[in-house]
Amino acid sequence: MMQDVSLKLNQTLWEKAMAKMKSEFKKNKIMSTDFILILILLGLYKKVDIKNEDYIYLATTHPDQRKDTNYFYKTIAIHKDLLAKIATTNYYSHAINILMAAYIISPIAEYTDQIKPLYTIVGYKNITMQQETASAVGNMQLHHHDMTLVDACCATGSLFFGLNTYDWKQVILNDLNPLRTNFLNVLKLEPLKLIDLYLENDLSFIKNPDTKNPKLKEYKYDLDNYREKRKKYHKVDCNIMIAYEMFITQCIDKQHIENVNDIFVRMLRFLPAHLKLIMNETYITQEDCKKYLVDSPTITLPNKRLLKLDSNRLLLLDPPYVGTEHQCSAYDNNDKYKAFHSYVADCLGKAKYPFLYYCRSSPSKNINNLTPEEAKHIMKQRLSDYFFDRNFYFNKIYLDNNSLTELMISNKAYNPTSQFQWTDISQNIL
Numbered sequence: 001m002m003q004d005v006s007l008k009l010n011q012t013l014w015e016k017a018m019a020k021m022k023s024e025f026k027k028n029k030i031m032s033t034d035f036i037l038i039l040i041l042l043g044l045y046k047k048v049d050i051k052n053e054d055y056i057y058l059a060t061t062h063p064d065q066r067k068d069t070n071y072f073y074k075t076i077a078i079h080k081d082l083l084a085k086i087a088t089t090n091y092y093s094h095a096i097n098i099l100m101a102a103y104i105i106s107p108i109a110e111y112t113d114q115i116k117p118l119y120t121i122v123g124y125k126n127i128t129m130q131q132e133t134a135s136a137v138g139n140m141q142l143h144h145h146d147m148t149l150v151d152a153c154c155a156t157g158s159l160f161f162g163l164n165t166y167d168w169k170q171v172i173l174n175d176l177n178p179l180r181t182n183f184l185n186v187l188k189l190e191p192l193k194l195i196d197l198y199l200e201n202d203l204s205f206i207k208n209p210d211t212k213n214p215k216l217k218e219y220k221y222d223l224d225n226y227r228e229k230r231k232k233y234h235k236v237d238c239n240i241m242i243a244y245e246m247f248i249t250q251c252i253d254k255q256h257i258e259n260v261n262d263i264f265v266r267m268l269r270f271l272p273a274h275l276k277l278i279m280n281e282t283y284i285t286q287e288d289c290k291k292y293l294v295d296s297p298t299i300t301l302p303n304k305r306l307l308k309l310d311s312n313r314l315l316l317l318d319p320p321y322v323g324t325e326h327q328c329s330a331y332d333n334n335d336k337y338k339a340f341h342s343y344v345a346d347c348l349g350k351a352k353y354p355f356l357y358y359c360r361s362s363p364s365k366n367i368n369n370l371t372p373e374e375a376k377h378i379m380k381q382r383l384s385d386y387f388f389d390r391n392f393y394f395n396k397i398y399l400d401n402n403s404l405t406e407l408m409i410s411n412k413a414y415n416p417t418s419q420f421q422w423t424d425i426s427q428n429i430l
């Protein structure tokens, strides 16, 4: 629900913040309601201290700019829930002036650096893996502005969003699942419409299984149909309702359901993610990732332009894991993954471009009544089919609870302390 609020606003801060926002959001015109909405969302994302007057001093350069005569009145419609989060009734104007000042003095990288996961799926990259990736890419010392970043099985986009801010020549986010590509495209093209949909919908239904389950069933029906219909398409959609339903479903269709506040915190990452998508020339594609592994692939972009990639690219490849493909499979037939893994390992063995390849190294628990030792042995042997003694560099990462490990495999030696090569089969790589 929206509420009309009469605000007393500082002219200098308004002009500076508006100019910065137009430039960062690449817009010629921004409506006042959108301007205030963006300020509030970015302020909440950055946890701006609404009481801190220092922002205003930092964002202004002369006492005249802070004088009462430099203020004007404007009535703006603002979502009630957001107002409640920033200030009490008498302080709305003060809060918005502080938010404008905080925005003016914040470099864009404060929003676009290391954005935490927007939502989760099975096999998504958590904050630990995001940080490991960000530091690996940092240590590689690449010439970003000449390079294309390709996240070839990007799903939630967590790997790309978790990086620091770079001026890549291009960014390609690819996934075969239309629900993933649609969401990223909505974030890129229509983030405010997605946020409005979120703010207009009451999420209290998730608190009670009697109201949650029927709604979830409805959403999953829509999403299954959508994925089925578009699974062979290469054209990436921009369906805001599906993006919304997918986002909410991913937050509540799991053992530990996220609460309304957790979901709000995730939603606050949408605008930083949007900024990160538009600050680079970003393309979202729905192709088999194998396309991106060959030497010089030619990709048909959404605008039908052909893009020829050379070795000046960094490939991030987080496909369904060896041994547990069914959980994130994008192929109808899981058997295809044996050939897939061999093909991928061969391409990576020959790659002239740097890459980071991810694979879960902890075996799945309780498969076929195997003992943990047997499961571990099988996992290691499976991995050896593709990665043993191939001149790759391995980095073993302990995930949060330390019982799960993941391997980051690369053809680049970027960290002599943490990376090792697998040349002796008896090495303890898991």
Ligand SMILES: C[S@@+](CC[C@H](N)C(=O)[O-])C[C@H]1O[C@@H](n2cnc3c(N)ncnc32)[C@H](O)[C@@H]1O
Binding pocket: 121, 122, 123, 124, 125, 126, 152, 153, 154, 155, 156, 157, 158, 159, 174, 175, 176, 177, 180, 287, 288, 289, 290, 318, 319, 320, 321, 328, 329, 330, 331
């Ligand atoms: C392990 S998940 C990637 C997780 C991702 N890094 C994240 O943090 O959200 C694997 C993804 O690969 C996609 N996928 C599976 N096979 C693919 C293929 N052959 N080409 C492109 N994407 C594929 C799946 O749709 C799934 O989204």
